[in-house]
Amino acid sequence: MRVPVSWLAEYCDPGLEPGDLARRLAMTGTEVERVSGRMGGDTGRFVIGRTLEVGPHPDADRLSVCEVDDGTGTRTIVCGAPNVAAGQTVVVALPGAVMPSGMEIGEAELRGVLSSGMICSEAELGLGDEDDGILVLEDGPEPGTPATEVLSLDEPVLELEVTPNRPDCLSIYGVAREVHAVTGAELADPPWDGWIDPGPEEVSGLASVRIDDPQLCPRFTLRVFTGVEVGESPAWLKDRLVSAGQRPINNVVDVTNYVMLLTGQPLHAFDLDRVPGGELVVRAAIEGEKVETLDGVERELPEGTVVVCDRDGPTAIAGIMGGASSEVSTGTTSVLLEVATWDGPGILKSSRELGLRSEASNRFEKGLHPALASRAQAIASRLLVEVCGCEAVPGMVDEGAGMPEEGSVRLGVGTTARVLGMEIPPATQEESLERLGFAVEAGEAGFSVLVPPDRAFDVTREIDLVEEVARVADLDAALPATLPATSGGGLSREQALRRTAEDAIVAAGFDEAVSWSFTSADSIATLGLDPTGDPRARPVAISNPLSEEQAVMRTTLLTSLVDAASRNLARGTGGVRLFESGRIYLPPAGNDEAGGSFPGDRPAPAFEPLMLGALVCGDLVPGDWRGDGVSADFFSLKGVLEQVAGSIGVSIEVIPGTEPFLHPGKAGRVLVDGQDVGWMGELHPSVGSAFGLGPSVAFEVGLERLVAASPSGQESFVEVPSFPPVERDLAIVIPETVGASEIEAALRKAGGDLLEEVVLFDRYTGEQVGEGLCSLAFSLRFRAPDRTLADQDVDPLWETIVESVESIGGTIRG
């Protein structure tokens, strides 16, 4: 809402600098986005000039070269306007002037002629719409006169950011009342004062309305004006509208806009002769109905949109925009003036469905009280007569459900202090409310407060009155800062463990990515997931995405990680070690253990487990002059995953098992306590190349599952062994198809409780062991908790171990 300070001052003038007033308003709940002038910069660079000579440009047909007297001397200005002529009084922007568009005027050579400044058009000065030629002023002001003395170029304007609960502040008088309340400056009587709603009388023969559903239209008033002369508005009216950011159109429309800006109640003027019989019907639109709106666009109306119809069908979209068929134009002689009240949510819905917002819909959608309609009729009636030379036909059509019942709201004695933690004297509370337009009746238990129609939807409860009192009370300066007694906070055990795991992967050399939760359907498709069986192929889809790139929610961290990796590689980073700890979004799994369960009575719409994912492209540890680093292969990343899990006391197991986006021979499932928690492996070369990545390894595991398996904080102490161990090595030749973990499991089972540790320390494949076989060397450590082991203790175990190795196809070597 643009509030020209001079217009505001007509109703309330606190005598403050605009900047100070803006600060005062900001601290009492009315955000002032900025204080602007109509002109952005220094208006001193705009002066009155007189064209002395105007001649053709030697090198350009459409340009004229003008000699202009600017009061201090003569300057040459190249001008492109067709209407420039010698002897005109014009507005000159001197070099250094900044136009409302932000353009700075300088000295410039135009086709070989040096032009020093600019002769301005009405549009260039932000004074109106006229941009076909320069603004030619009536003679009078001398050259050199500051243009601000002739035109209101530098009027300060408060640009308010009005919150949706305050449609009253979308009006000059409403803002004036607010200024009165927060500064104490005197408030002029409302401009609609003294008007009494006329009865139906004569007008009923000329105009009528039928409301099909009063729910949609609580009030509809009509007045008729005859003998209208449509033309340009007087300067004062145009000036006000331009300052407030409205384009002047013609005197009738300008009056309706002026009254809307003053009162906050939108109005609409029909050409009565283009409304057959003056008969209007308010109803909901039927499917397929169309109307051409004032902006020249033919619009199909969503079913249920409230329309104002004449005999031929819709002639205006209620509360949003008038129709072209009944538009007031130069030929109009009779005006039918509608001032109506519409159902706010209905207007909001229709405006959204139509994708059409207007000054009117912006006010109606917030909910206006039917009482406002009379105010607008009162001022418009007076102004139309004054400005358009017409006559008002006595009487007013007034249909609708009637005024809502007035109710009062109670404000208890101690309530304000109880909510704020600060005492505000009852007299101050009463004064604040009264200044804001509330009628206050003091009683023993508190105040009984009557809410004015302007605030009817915003203030309905005691707490709303507390807010009114609080915001006017210079809340910030007076309010003490206290701390409540709390009851012991903290991270949950799970949250703390998550941090530990994240810190562990950071310590392993990984940078954390925080990526968009969005991805593209294409990106997911690249992974080659089974579209019917795999939930990750069925992402949560956004119905109004910003772009196709962000149209669905990610179902794996992998798409985010490859995206970040490829962006980094494209920017010249040699290699990346990235991880992400974040949610993915899947169809509900019906399985709380998988994570993603949240407090609250209603289940989450999607399954949103927290995942930990990592991707390495390039070296895990970079090489240097002494040799190669650690390349990112399956086992180096597996080591990282083991370390991360180990940081919270969890051991992982990886078994063969693939994903469509992984190298089929270098992929595995990650298990914790036998349960599948994710995958790891080398990216399938075709997937890697689709994202512009070279050989890369990655994993993704359920972080909540990992944490759930953690014994951290719940470990029971085991006595540290005090007897020496017996160590023995074992070399096995076995088919390569037998997994190392399977062999280890067999060894452990056979070794029983005395076998303390099994470590694989060598693996060999090649000619010496034969095709399809490999040699594995393990070191085994035996220990008893209660005695020193002797060889004869281990020997029987050794036999069992040898047997178990042979039972899975291995032979003992050497």
Add this chain to the structure above:
Amino acid sequence: MSVERIGKIEEEAAAAIAGAGDTAELEEARVRFLGRKAELTGILRGISDLDPSERGEVGSAANRAREAIEALVAGRAGELEREELGRSLETDRLDVTLPGSPPRPVGHLHPVTRTRRLIEDVLVGLGYRVVEGPEVEHDFYNFTALNHPEGHPARMLQDTFYVEPSEDLDPSCGSGPMDVLLRTHTSPMQVRAMEDSPPPLFVIVPGKTYRRDSDATHSPMFHQVEGLAVGEGLTLADLKGTLLEMLRALFGPDREVRMRPHFFPFTEPSVEFDVSCFRCGGQGELEGGERCGLCKGIGWIELGGAGMVDPNVFGFVSEHGYDPDTVTGFAFGFGVERIAMLRHGMGDLRFLFENDVRMLEQFS
């Protein structure tokens, strides 16, 4: 044999030992003066053959001489070992000017994570628990239960991403085109948290939020931290004190907080809160009179929204122990990225999510 001769042997031995240039020469000297065939060894062996009157004198002189020579050998041996070690180390040289081996790289947490953890830690210290909620959310929690009735224009304040109805969503979801959305704030967790546990309740909700908006200061995804305190007798002054403590922990002990009345559907009264500028100390201008670029000369930096929980919100959870007549509460919310950008002087919000390692590696 005379005692004189023994003295002579000792002198000769001392000279030979001192003159030994390496351990081989020293060993040779030791054998010569202390070996089985050495003169002194012979003297000691022949003591018993001497005249008893000479035995005592010669015997003790010879023993003293042997001990002295042994000591000299040992001393010289130590010297020679040190010299030889020194010589061998001399030849075992490194080019110390070669570059050091790079350590195993250490990774970095994302600045948003660092900042989020910092905020969590500050509020945990003030007695809050950390709770998390879903990002794909019911309209009910995001709007309705936060006192944004259907058709309320406040719903338009936030450009919302809606989720396409699907059988893949939880059966509790409505099937309308606007029933499921990406949460526009972390506030829906206020209601979930109150459904979950009765008052007194002191929780914060960090997490991702989404709005359909994209420019240098708006990102379609960003992180918020929500705070909710509910109990008996909580006041707006308690909110102010809580914000003050938090902002001082984040921006320095001299900061002040400012509350400007505002409007949010789920709080009443509502405020926006600002922190005094930590660059110019709230003066709006720097030393030398230059306008402060951080706060744009205002002296205050806008941070977030807050207010007293609207009784209508309690109305949605009254059966969980939240009686609007007996409990009051306050809530506050603000952006994590904004805090991170302010603390680190970053300009474009969207750059944070590009995960450029040259950005990530700047923060430790």
